[in-house]
Amino acid sequence: MTDPLLEVKDLTVDYQAEYADVRALDHVSLSVAPGEFLGVVGESGCGKSTMLFAIAQLLSPPAVLIGGSVRFTGKDMVRLTEAELRHMRWRDYAVVMQSAMNALNPMKTVAAQFADAIRAHAKMTGKEIRNRSAEVLRLVGIDPAHLDSYPHQLSGGMRQRTMIAMALLFTPQLVLMDEPTSALDVVAQRALMRQIKELQVQLGFAVIFVTHDMSVVSHYSDRVMVMYAGQTAEVGGTRRMFTSPLHPYTRGLMDAFPSIRGNRRELTGIPGSPPDLGHLPSGCRFMPRCPDAMPECAARSPEMFAVDEAQVRCLLYDGQAHQGRIGETA
């Protein structure tokens, strides 16, 4: 196993409110290997975007990083100064935001925005900048003629591709993506996912892809991390997760959306709603909604248990973890 490109340990983030702090991210750890595609899945409010921002060191008040470390290319990003971070952004890692409509400056052409990012990090002549910009646009399948277009002249899918092209200007080792496809229609979404995957294989960068829709990453990610109420619920290989999910929450998510080709059957969804992070239940955070809850779950908050290659935060897997999987209720 190669050294991880990114290693996050016990990352903890609070949102500081007037009366009490709310812990949005509670000791989350993960690692990403070079060239790996990690999908991060969870409901709104589970902390998935907060985690992405914490990794990228982009948190702004009221969100405050309370603890943990983010080791990336040998440095702990948490300890870097803003100037050092600025040097790394775009160059070593890039972030693609959820809404490309808001992330692009409506007053500037695509070329001008690319040039801004390039000039901040490299000494290049105008011609070199133009060539590099055209090159990355071609990579994402946009005609370089659009360099002189304004964002409003591009369709939603093209804007999202433009953002990805911009993230690739310096071919960073890590690209963080926050729901880049959620504003797109199915056809455009599929096309974009294929493109991201192709580029990733071709250029070898690692991706952390945050989404609320499991099915989006199901065919593209190497591993999936499921988050619930600020914690990791389950992390493991993608195929295994979809064929035999371990955590009752993951199973619930799998049963929550209708299949387009399989049998038509009654869906249950997941009853109830995620807990208020200001008033967490004692014990397991998923217990109030869990079909497999045991008395023990109310008393003890589960840690992560290893099951084969995967890890799961559920007491069903306590103790016998090394003997393989237990408690599977189909």
Add this chain to the structure above:
Amino acid sequence: MVQSTTPAPGGTGLDSGEPLLRTVDLTRHFRLGGFRSRNMLHAVDSFSMTIGEREIVAVVGESGSGKTTVARLLTMIYPPTRGTIYYRGRAVNHLHSRRDILWYRGEVPLVFQDPYSAMNPVFRVSHGVMRSLKLHRPELDRAGRQREAQRVFDTVGLSPDMLAKFPYEMSGGQRQRVGFAQALAVQPRLILADEPVSMLDVSIRAGVLNMMARLREEEGVSLLYITHDLASARYVADRIIVMYAGHQVETGPADAVLSQPRHPYTQLLLSAAPDPREEPVDIPADSGEPPRVINPSEGCRFAPRCPLAIGVCASVTPELSKMGPAHEAACHVAAEDVERGRPVHRAFSSSPVAGASQSSALPTSETSGPQGRAPVG
């Protein structure tokens, strides 16, 4: 269960054989630019459909396909450029008195896409329900309205004490249920639901979809479900209408449309829908998006993206033609396939092996017209 007692003004009952709602040649164009501009955006063209009693019909399409315009035409938010909407046999376009319009809107309410912005944040959620009740059911007194509000909340799966909550105290799923409760309070016959689950978390969508199915069973309402998600359309709807660039391209029973899609666009949508339960299949990429239809000329609007397009596609707009029992598609190639008894063309194939239930409906078999099911070729 409350019987609909609202008398139809004008005394029109449901004529025999007349569907609950029927549109004929419904068309809406928008002028782009100033009022002298000649640029007309064709949002919906010649849309003809029916919805029966206790029927759930899904209108499926990407953004820009005209599906929301259809909903807005049906609620009379704006008038059609051409065409007629018949509700229980009455031409809705010709309703002019406030009383008649109120009656129609009470019979056919709309539930909005975004439960976060559809409610006034400074009022309790009971406010909207009570206002609808006051407006549409003046026969109820204060206690009657309260009882009725509690009943509809109960029907959509909310506890009646939720009535006293403010919108910010509710989750998205609960707010969307309030939207349905509000629609239900006016004793509708047909609820128009415009993307009611697309803003909700995946984990709670199923609950709202199940509730829609229950409303049909228990309250006897029909639903027009507008969505971009074929899988959820298949889950709740009896019939599916697929729209592309303002045209209906395919319509039929949900299972027939999805197991034997005849229009290349339906096939494309189907192949693009991710299904994590299956192994990934490699399918040709299509990054195209529906066009904005401005001053269109004749011809099939999907032709520029269609791998099957033939000469006639560019010059003649295809009409809906029969593909199977109650199953129609507007495609020259598919129509020719049926006429000559050829196997179905597949422009974009989805995964080769579908779920067990559909092993009999794989690509080459087809249901063609009165002969029924053709032998599997």
